[in-house]
Amino acid sequence: MSSSTLFDYLIIGGGIVGLSTAWQLQQRFPDRRILLVEKEGRFAAHQTGHNSGVIHAGVYYAPGSLKARFCREGVAATIRFCDDNGIPYQQCGKLLVATDAKEFERMQALYQRCQQNKIEVEWLDAGQLHQLEPNIAGVGAIRVPSTGIVxxxxxxxxxxxRFRQLGGITRLNTEVRALQERTDRIVATTSGGSYSARYLIACSGLMADRTTRMLGIETEFQIVPFRGEYYRLPARHNQIVKHLIYPIPDPELPFLGVHLTRMIDGSVTVGPNAVQGWKREGYGRINISLRDVAEMVRFPGFWRVLFSHLGTGLKETRDSWWKRGYLRRVQKYCPQLRLTDLEPYPAGIRAQAVLRDGTLVHDFLFAESPRSLHVCNAPSPAATSALPIGNYIVDKLSAKLAQAREASEAATLR
Ligand SMILES: Cc1cc2nc3c(=O)[nH]c(=O)nc-3n(C[C@H](O)[C@H](O)[C@H](O)COP(=O)(O)OP(=O)(O)OC[C@H]3O[C@@H](n4cnc5c(N)ncnc54)[C@H](O)[C@@H]3O)c2cc1C
Known part of the structure; x- marks a missing residue:
């Protein structure tokens, strides 16, 4: 492959959204030349490889939203893909546990939401919860059996x-540094030479705003990184729970609330929390990038988020540094855990799209130019939903191409 080859499609990002899109695009257009570039030396190096590994059933999402639809379809699609490719997974189910009267009330609303989203759900009183999970304390729980891990x-x-078997090409260690849109193509300048393609699809996660800006597309959002810190329990606790154990979330901030997660390798993790990140791809607690910080502090949306969630943010930060505070959150529903049970485990970093007015974008967000499509926000549970998202992107692109064809035919007839 020479750098002067003209590809039909160039995909930026070897996370789960980019790869799912690449595979499904190549299936839909088997004779097209598709190149996927990833700046790291392996796939899933960022959000996709630093997450909880949960196949979410879609409990929390507003009925009718893209998130709810993609998640429900994503569970079935992920399981089918794992079956077809010999990838281990387990549908161990999840318990959402209420520990006081206020949470019990919210749990009732969640139960109804499960029903609206057509998710199988079971109501457990305190006795049934104790029978099912003797190490978990609560006044009640709801059980979602379809939740899984992978x-x-x-x-x-x-x-x-699978993408390469169909003729697709992947290039690792290839960072896109500049993009130029011409009338007939997109030219990408990368760390491994320059590539041209008729269309570009950017699935660049934590770098989504930067990739969009490379083409000068006007957008209202910026990516603000939030660290999700975990601990792992010692191996003697691998059987402490049979299900994934979640607290009842605050509907305003559904991604908050540390949970006990059984991992597919048999271990159990605790987390994640959500604290301000100071480096988009820096996983250490005190990693700071001057560029990332400078961009954040110049963005009004960052300050609005900071001030509107100041109380929550301070508590999250306190418990990030004060392990005992973190432990207390888990002890609310798993009282037998002790400080020495919290062993180090790598953090993840969420790419949270924030609007200038401080709105946290909870649904998917796309941006376009004539020859490009950008996934600007792919929030959790985008790993679960990646197969339907990829399919949706391919549909969106097909519609865009059909429109462009019609416009050019109409121009020829004129
Ligand atoms: C802590 C945490 C826990 C989560 N838990 C879950 C869960 O249990 N279940 C679930 O469904 N979802 C979960 N999520 C959400 C899920 O992981 C993400 O929504 C999903 O992985 C996003 O995938 P992506 O492909 O968009 O992004 P990424 O996985 O971040 O991939 C983007 C890729 O683009 C590459 N890239 C960026 N810029 C360039 C460039 N200029 N040139 C070349 N390559 C570039 C990056 O290197 C990266 O590999 C969690 C997320 C976090 C952070």
């Missing part, structure tokens, strides 16, 4: 393999 990095490796 290693999304393995899913990505299989997606890449």
């Amino acid at each position: 290693d999304y990095a393995r899913v990505c490796d299989a997606l890449a393999e």
